[in-house]
Amino acid sequence: MRRDQDCNGIDHLLARREFLAGSAAGVMGANAIGLGTLTSPASAAALEQQQKRVLQIYLQGGVSQLESWDPKPGTQYGGPFQAIPTSVPGMHISELLPHTAKRMHLLSVVRSINSKIGDHRQGMLFMEKGRRAGEYPYVGSVASRYLAPENSDLPGYIHISKRGINDSTSAFLGARHAQLKLDGDKPPENLIAPSGIEDSADEAREKLRIQFNRRFTKQRSPALTDVYNSSYEAAAKLMKRKAIFEGKALAKDLDRFGQHDFGRHCLLARDLLENGATCVKVTHHGYDTHAENFNFHLEQLGEFDKTFSMLLDDLHDRGMLESTLVMVYSEMGRTPKINSKYGRDHWGTAWSMAMGGCGIQSGAIIGKTNLDGTKVAEREVDPGHLFHTYLSAVGLDSSADHDLSGRSIPIGDPAAEPISELLS
């Protein structure tokens, strides 16, 4: 169990304790276990320093594995692009990712995903929930529930995206662990006190609200009122941190990351992680290339490659990579067969993703596809295995049950397990 040593033993223990507490929730009070209950301030501080985080880069639409992590130049379906060597001896990736190639010693690649799903939504749900069907929380909500410190200034799961509906991501983990969806780098809705209410008036009305609550809670169980009150406290904290959302990115940062949405979104993601957010997901749209697959990938991955590399550098330079799991993933891959419009279609049979950082063995290649990329040849995995892997990497026991009273719901699919050789 090497991961226990690397991914801080105390933290692992804490995770275990939370689960144990769950089974005795009636006695100990649900949710009572967290950083706040650790008696030694020294160990609490150490833990906070070691707070595990998750960065998700979601390439929406289904990035082509052949134009990214699993190139097959010169083969039947290989397409026009070459493979280039990377910073890991023997590992080649597509020439569309030159910056990323220089940083592959920080990442690993899984080339043998067979999800059997060629559908955007179902594929995305499988990747996020680690289950083919049913009501389960997304990776980000699980991270928020079990990794976020109780007193965090920022919500545990923040999703930066320009499109799409606000999904219910937290299932039975509740509203506090649902994603806070940001419309690009715009601040969350209702972050600013209403016009016409001065700071002093705002304070006065908050004081009144609290005064009312104190009176009401007398002789009553505080369980529910505490939860309600803490949502106002979380809102107030978020309001105080509004500067993060005010788009004051430095020019030199923007030059490095790129003067486009994805650049700005990744900068915001970096700032959020640095300021204590637990899981940040950035969605990069535009990989559903049924026509002109090659031109679109040239363009999209060009944007992704430089920006992602800068983000990775910053996390690395700031010493955050050891405690931050990085995932680069899609909801599916793309067909090896090239259609009449030079496109590649939906494909769940044999595709790839990359991950690195906290708890992940770096520079590894997991699994293999056959020569033409039409089938998984070695070490087939599905998103159920990947889900176990992410959570194990951040020190959670993915085979344990969720911390819920009255229900017994395993965190990861009991029929799957982590990719153990990928865990450091």
Add this chain to the structure above:
Amino acid sequence: MVSQSHLYPPAAFGTSVSHLRVLLFLGVVTSWVEFVRCSAGATEPLHKQIDAVLVAHSGSSGVVAKSTSDASFLRRIHLDLTGTVPNPTRTRDFLADPSPDKRVKMIDQLLESPQYARRMQVVFDVMLMERRASTHIKSEEWEDYLWEAFRNNKSWLQLTNEILTADGIDERTRPAARFMLDRELNVDDVTRDIGRIFLGRDLQCAQCHDHPAIDDYLQRHYYGIAAFIKRSYVFKDPETKKSSIGEKAEGDLEFTSVFTAESEKTSPRILDASPINDPTPGPELYKVKPEKNVRSVPVYSRRLQLAKSVTDPGNVSFRYSIANRMWAIMMGRGLVEPVDMWHATNPPTHPELLSLLADSLLQQDYDLKYLLRELALTDAYQRSSQREEKEFDGEPGNGADFSVAMMKPLSPEQLAWSMMQVTGVVDQQLNSLIAKQDKKEDDQTVVDAVWKEKSLNKALRGNVVIFTSVFGTQGVQQARFDASADQALFLRNGDLIQRWVALKDGLSDRLAAMDDSDVAQEYYVSVFARMPSTEEAKLIESLLVESKDRNADIRQLVWAGLASAEFRFNH
């Protein structure tokens, strides 16, 4: 055995035997004697029996909270039966009414109001559809269907029959097909939700293997239900674009455990009831044969066996599940909690009480209004949510003994309507609707309570939708209260609440026009539906005396009331 026959109507005799078997199996009752004793005293009204069972359950040591005040009862019953808080006039009238049976009269009055139908429409919409998007059936048609059902007090038996049999062709029951259609007749979704909603069992984990942790959730239970619907599919008429349900005459269900790789076949069956085997097929399999753009109709429909099997009196889980859910709605916590997780290691906290409720419901032909009325009449429902000072130890507890009333968070709909009621949005909207109708010189409609309720609901629906998007969750509804930062931001800084708080001629303006000494009472009656204590009144008066900007301070006061915990919960 003889002693059994008089306890149940003859038609249900067979059920009491299987019922007892279940109770014996679950270790709920240990003997015939106890079973008979539990069922005795049938001449007493149900609410008395309920309280008696609760007393017997807690034994002599049970300390219970005192009966709640009239004001708090009024707010509680209003929210539970009509979905909103009482207006100040009603609160004042009720407090002034000296008659000893005024609570009973209020319960009966509210149950007959059109707002009761609306409240139940929302409760059952959320229970059955769990805030899914509507795709095949318009949500308005579905809502109207439920509203009419509860206005006419349609029984749960009939409602279930319609929901599980409607095929979307017959216009009268077409909206009822939404349960299946808007789940796209996806076998897994429909199977799971029939288990959860109608039988109180979440068999999700038994889909791929026998449940790993729950011994009595088996894979064959899951596939037994799935077999009823496996042959049915969503048919979209190419001309009318209307969706309905088609069905094939063939297709068996085989399932394999991912753990043991063993395969089994199953015919349709509900839990451990006998499988329903298909009749020997005649020369024709179809009434309408499957063809392109044709809705196929088989001679023998497996799906049409579903309603009969679910509602069969031998299937006790049907009545236990609805009785438990009704209890949870009124009391804040199911006797089985979570309400869809009944199994041997999560049995009811009060098994004898749950069987009492379920059997009464069976005897009353699944009359939900009857059950809600009886629940509202119990001492348990009418207890205070506050413990006596001396016995309160600050221990949260889960309230499972019902010795003190539990706090229930307001649903998104209750919250929206209550805020609109308090701030004056409802009254203004109603007046403007009446004024418009007056011009059409239709005197009869404007006084009609049903017309008022329906018009108001239509006019203010948009606001309610905003609240459901902020406070509602899609999918399995969690009993546990939770609140997020973005919800608090919505209440704190959102435009909508600010507009209501500052509504012209609304509550804030009404209070601003009053003398300092009168404000407190009007404020408390309007916002909290109760009179202020001396101390509370003093606080408000001193706030106004010290105020530099009286109008603004009154608005902050109104906001603080709406944002308070006392407002957020039904207590």
